Amino acid sequence: MKKIAVFTSGGDSPGMNACIRAVVRTGLKLDLEVIGIKRGFEGMIDGEFINLDRRSVSGIMNRGGTILHSARSDRFRTEEGRKMAFQQLQKEGIEGIVAIGGDGTFTGADIFTKEFDIPFVGTPGTIDNDLYGTDFTIGYDTAINTAMRAIDKIKDTANAHHRLFFVEVMGRDAGFIALRSGIATGAEAVLIPESKTDTESLIRILELNEQNRKRANIVVVAEGDEEGGAFKIAETVKERFPYFETKVTILGHIQRGGAPTCMERVMASRMGMEAVKALLDGKRSVMVGQVHKDIVFTPFEKAIKHHEKVNPVLLDMVEMLA
Ligand code: F6P
Secondary structure, X not given: OOEEEEEEOOOOOOOHXXXXXXXXXXXXXXXXXXXXXXXXXXXXXXXXXXXXXXXHHOOOOOOOOOOOOOOOOOHHHOHXXXXXXXXXXXXXXXXXXXXXXXXXXXXXXXXXXXXXXXXEEEEEEOOOOOOOOOOOOEOHHHHHHHHHHHHHHHHHHHHHHOEEEEEEEOXXXXXXXXXXXXXXXXXXXXEOOOOOOOHHHHHHHHHHHHHOOOOOEEEEEEOOOXXXXXHHHHHXXXXXXXXXXXXXXXXHHHHOOOOOOHHHHHHHHHHHHHHHHHHHOOOOOEEEEEEOOEEEEEEHHHHHHOXXXXXXXXXXXXXXXX
16 A cells, blocks of 8 residues: 545544644655545545645644544435545545544445445544444544533523523534533533433422522533423423523534644544554554553444443432532
8 A cells, every 4th residue: 555545524523633643644654645635525526635744734733623624425425426536536546545534424434435445444533422432532522621611601600690501512412522511510410312301300400409599500411312402401491490590502513623632632643543554454444443541443334333322320420419
């Protein structure tokens, strides 16, 4: 293998740049030519390729977003789109690819490698932490710290005004961001899709807090919670507490941006380096993950379909410590 490519796809996440840098620097050290594909699968279809040398990835480690840009590609879902992508890769002489992304990225890569003979190795780039085969995904640590800091600030106002806040965090259909940021901010409750939301018990907790004259009440809601998001739950609770001042804050995309944490930079760099080595070792259609302190490889198909269960101890902690 003489020429590899790297791209980022799906929702951007902090740490993607550190991973790109590691892929480029490792590739060059191992005498490979490294190409960057812009805008994920979209750029692959359109042949948006750039040469990446050592200097092109200088000073990017501390930057959020992705220097290669990202996209969600509908065209890549079609056979015609994937065929065009293959032709572009062949024309460019690309022999192996590092894909930095999440669920959708690995689904696309998996289909593609079954149709065409180009090996892909993935690194888990998503704030959601919803992939099997790694303790943490690239972007998750930064996102939970961003959410935690935002909720801390909201708590100041909740306390000053004696208000009940419902704070909605991202995570698609997973509750990992909600759970960790909720524990770290001492939330009254955390509502996540992995556990049944019991509005009655939430109301009992809030009633008890009211009796105990607790001033700041925070409920963290995962956007994928089956009860339908923070606004809907707030509405239901408000009917039972008409005297209580209830507010809703949706944290939204601030959770995706910003400088990656130290943990993130180190983990992303390691995964990027291991991905290149794995390509050279002949691995294909696998995601690089870190479990405990070790690097492990999980087939795409397994990584996307079986994300880790939430730790029940963490759920208990919310109740015990609130
Ligand atoms: O997968 C990352 C994520 O930020 C999810 O948490 C969220 O549901 C989704 O992407 C939002 O995607 P978009 O930015 O395309 O609206």
